Amino acid sequence: MSSLTYILKRLLLMIPTFFLVMVIIFLLVRLLPGDPAIAMAGDRASDADIAAIRERLGLTEPMLVQFWLFLSNTLHGDLGRSILMRTDVIDVIADRLPITVFLTLYSVVLSLLIAGPLAFVAALNRGRWPDAVIRTVFQIGLSMPVFYIGLVLLTFLAAQLRLFPVGGYGDTFGERLYHLFLPSITVALYTSAIIMRNLRSAIIEVLDAEYVQFARAKGLPARLILGRHVLRNALISTVTLLGLSIGNLMSGTLVTETVFAVPGMGRLMLEAIFARDYPLIQGLTLTFAVLVSLVFLLTDLFQSRLDPRMRLQ
Amino acid sequence: MSDATYNPVAQNPSKWRQALRKPGFVAGLMIIGFSILLAVFPGAFAPYDPNAIDYLAVRQPPSWAHPFGTDLLGRDSLSRVIWAYQVNMQMAVFATVFALLIGVVIGALVGYYRGIADLIFGRVVDAVITFPFLVLVIAVVAVLGPGLINMYIAITVVGWVYYARLMRAEVIAQMGNDYAAAGIVMGYSDRRIIFRHLLPNAITPVIVYWMTDMALAILLGSSLGYLGLGAQPPQAEWGVLIAEGRNFISTAWWLSLMPGIAIVLTGLGFSLLGDGLADLLRPRG
């Protein structure tokens, strides 16, 4: 199968998934107890105010009509108006999206830089002290909530030692790398713990695989066995793992943006929640889902490039 | 390598003895055992009333009288951290157990009957994992309103999918075994095959995942508490305590540090216990 048809097939499969994603987001506001109109209007609103809001949100129409409107508006890029920001939701998101994407990519790179080499060291020294030390440290890391890691780093590296800025975002690429280092490393420390753990077992599995035993029996140089036979196969698991962890990573981004006051989608989401800005909440939730499924897609494509078995199926 | 027959339900007692020799598992058992004690009898361990306000002793650093110092209202931090065990340990249970029950039943049914229900289930799983977990949970909390109960509902609404997915896969794997086929041939009712035969054998990985999930639930619960979406002040909850201390972290570091240590320790306890259980319940070896 050529990669073009593969991409097309993969995209087609996303249609039913996204239909359900839309259903979930739609039902979120309508099915759960609590009237969004009352919630949005606040406690002191008059009945007339509530009715007006209800009208504006289209809550007076029958459910199916409402869903149809929601679907077609979304497909036309109309996510409604944000109550909090007083502009179109799509514009607010377009404004914040790059920051969150940058932060996420930065975190991915840092997680890989931390987890990759250490997973290798642990796997190659399995059962000996370097393995034990690395696993213990990461097990503790895995038990630390992201907001706590962030708070500790913020206090000591930014506030006390003044090595990094306390907040903000920066304008140039270099400034961004500097400003977003702490927020990113916060997420990376947590996600790398997840990745390290799984990657270590994946590498051990590859090291024990018969084809690696066969490569050893061929008397190949050690660097060739590691570089060509082990690394290449472990790379597939790494990519898969990273892809699957993207949801975790983005959850972490949301928290880290709040801790470090980074003006991204995560912090906006929390602001929207406290302001009961339902259109904005819906829009952000949808954007997060689109980002995750894009990553899933890229992971699949990358895998199919890397693994000849998938390429020809 | 050996094909020795293996009964997944009956466990070898010597494996328990072996597990009890592993320091990680023992440490996990001790941490969680002590955490449960603190959660059930906080009054017996806490030196002070966690809500006793003392404006004359505000933000006192750790001392013999107040080993963890005092907070913004002069309340004893150690007592507040201990009373918080009640809430946070409760999170580990309530944020997971309903998701587990719903997930196990749905997963078992879908795995047994397959067909159209399985098809729909597959799409639902795809759709739910397309949302970052925290984003979906806080979106639900947003609609329900902040608070502990709503947080449990939100986590359950999202979390059952993960249990169901695991259970479904396991039931399908178990269906391949002879005893399931034998049950069908012998004309047992579906209910009996699913709940008496398949479920007890398929539940092991779910239990192992449950342990990890309890650790995650504490992290998630305290994160939501920190963000203001979970437990609400003045309730003593680790995330809330850390949030209260966050503005004073350079002058009154103990306010945020101590509850943080409690989170890490409890999370570590659950994950060590989970790893030990995984070894214990894993077939073969």
Next chain:
Amino acid sequence: MGMNNKTPILEIEALNTTFYRNGQALPAVREVSFSVARGEVLGLVGESGSGKSVTLRSIMGLARRYGDVSGQVRWQGRDLVPMPDRELRLIQGREIAMIFQEPMTSLNPLLTIGLQIEENLLAHTNLSRAARRDRAIEMLDLVGIPSAAQRLKDYPHQFSGGMRQRVMIAIALAANPKLLLADEPTTALDVTIQAQILDLILRLAEEMEMGVVLVTHDLGVVAQTCDNVSVMYAGRIVEQGPVRNVLREPRHPYTVGLMRSVPENLPPRTPLYSIQGVPPSLDTLPSGCAFAPRCSACVEACVQGRPDLSRVTDTRHVACFNPVIDAKGNAA
């Protein structure tokens, strides 16, 4: 039988391999000794878990990554056991080659078979790139892969099971080794293909004047292919000798049991024989003879102590206190 007169190229003496799990020592191979001469085919037979595979991996230097290996593995006078990895690599693949049981999992799924042959040649020969390619094609031809030149760019999953086993043989033998260690090379294959692969191995062994150590659980295979045979049970060799003698007059009750479980030797409608019980697991080996609990000829001495492998004739060795003596397999 005349093979034993040749000078051996590989001599194993008192090989011990121990693995550790949960702080417990698992004696996988114990006091194994045998030798192989150039052009000789030696069979290593036993049930799964008897240590025959581990023996091969210990010779090849693969087992020492996972446990302790002691004793001597003398290859043309040099002991491979203490040899550092760097030196050992000049023997692995170049002088001693090994093929594995599962052709599905033993070839790297991500690399073309051309590359997997070539890297072997690159490590062990001075051939130019073009010459390596020619040699790779020649090898694929030799093992019977049709249109070899076109298939260099193919990946393992594009071959059938039997073809994959041929590819593995081609890769292993590319550098012209003097000894081939074959770990159940036909077990994973269809019955019809098994014979073809065995024939191929024997033909190549003869053409290339290679010694072969063939690990198998199938006495039928041994009868067809081997010059000498060593029967292993629970990590030890229990009987050793020229194939014809051992199969005609087995001395160890375990060998007798193994022979009786080969269905081909039976008249029609005879119930299929199997040795009662299961092999002991390595962490609960009895202190006496490991086979005693399953042995119909077991006597008091078998429970008390362990019989050593001792010489019974010029060419035969047996480890048994109560060996079988007559040709029909009746106990003494």
